[in-house]
Amino acid sequence: MKHLMPSLRSKKRYLAFELFSEEPVNRGELVREVLSSASALLGDVLASECDIHVLGFEAGKGIIQCSHSKVTETRAALAAITRVNRLRATLYVLGVSGTIKRATEKYLNDDAGFEPNLKAVEE
Amino acid sequence: MGKLKCYDFCVHAVPDGDNSVEELASLARHFGYAGFALTNHSDKLPQKKPVLPSLEGFEIFRGIELVEENPSKLHGLVGKFRKNADVLIVHGGSEKVNRAAVENPSVDILNHPSFEKSSGINQVLAKAAADNEVAIGLNMRPLLHSRGSRRIRLLTDLMANLDLARKYDVQLVLSSDAMSCYDLRSPRELLALAELFGLEESEAVNALSTVPERILARNRPSPGNVREGVEVVEEVDFL
Secondary structure, three states: OOOOOHHHOOOEEEEEEEEEEOOOOOHHHHHHHHHHHHHHHHHHHHHHHHOOEEEEEEOOEEEEEEEOOOHHHHHHHHHOOOEEOOEEEEEEEEEEEOOHHHHHHHHHOOOOOOOOOOOOOOO | OOOOOOEEEEEOOOOOOOOOHHHHHHHHHHOOOOEEEEEEEHHHOOOOOOOOOOEOOEEEEEEEEEOOOOHHHHHHHHHHHHOOOOEEEEEOOOHHHHHHHHOOOOOOEEEOOOEOOEOOOOHHHHHHHHHOOOEEEEEHHHHHHOOOHHHHHHHHHHHHHHHHHHHHOOOEEEEOOEOOHHHOOOHHHHHHHHHHOOOOHHHHHHHHHHHHHHHHHHHOOOOOEEEOOEEOOOOOOOO
16 A cells, blocks of 8 residues: 655654553553553543554653644543553653654653662662 | 742652652652652651651652541641641541631641532632632542542542632642652643643643742741741841
8 A cells, every 4th residue: 555645644742751660561561551541531532533652662661652732631641540560650751752763862862861769768 | 841840739658658758759859840748647647757858959848638527626736737837738528627628727728628429619618718728639649540430520520629719719739649659740741631631721830830839938938037928038238
């Protein structure tokens, strides 16, 4: 099938995010939870308009794609995640960008990563 | 978020919640908060007063969430804790408690007002809340942790209270009501949720930043404060 012309493709936004969970979770578990949360919070109709896809997820960080006009709704759906695979979790959107490249460069490649010490009590 | 300072005015740490203040604070700072108020429930206070840790670029305020069914005892507790708390919250949930809370000008925020078949606020209480500058707390934890019929009920109550708050000019405070660090949400995420629930963007920003700052200014007079309405802004040496 012929590719859609760039001008006809739907416009997207890419959300770089960080997931804090009790134990590491894999991409499949996160995908299931993101979609179930969006469907529960927004309803199936609005959730489909958001066009949410988890593009990549590795070591607690990743990128989620959504429709450019539904960033707020997508953010809300992501914020509504409380558990992934029955483990408590919270998702934090690092930033929003119009291209995957920019989102990765700007939000995922910084060396000053944050390692919250959630288990041990620090002084 | 630019220069906007956002505050989470309802966070519970051990022994009320699951995580220590340090853990909550480090995550909240990472999320971009300027500070939060530690508001453990009054029936689950630690034996001795906790020493609040200090983090660079992050403020932790002393707060308390009062849980008391009896209105006159509630007024007593308000008087007892007011002096040492920057943020004083009442955990509502019955007509009597809600009424006592909004009629006491020493109370800062009324949380969880809804009960049985009511949103917990009516025109009388809304007017009293506006007159006494008691804010209504919009807590995210119950909304996020429930689904289906329960969440629908909670959202209906929230919208009813929002309508009344708009009509009578009642202040609103957005907070996470976090029992653990996994209940914290960043300011941007809270704004997105609030917008989805029907708040205007400006209202949501007010509820996250302006109103908390106003509450702090009221309870933490600046060093130059002489008395109500009189303040030394700048000291100048007159020869």
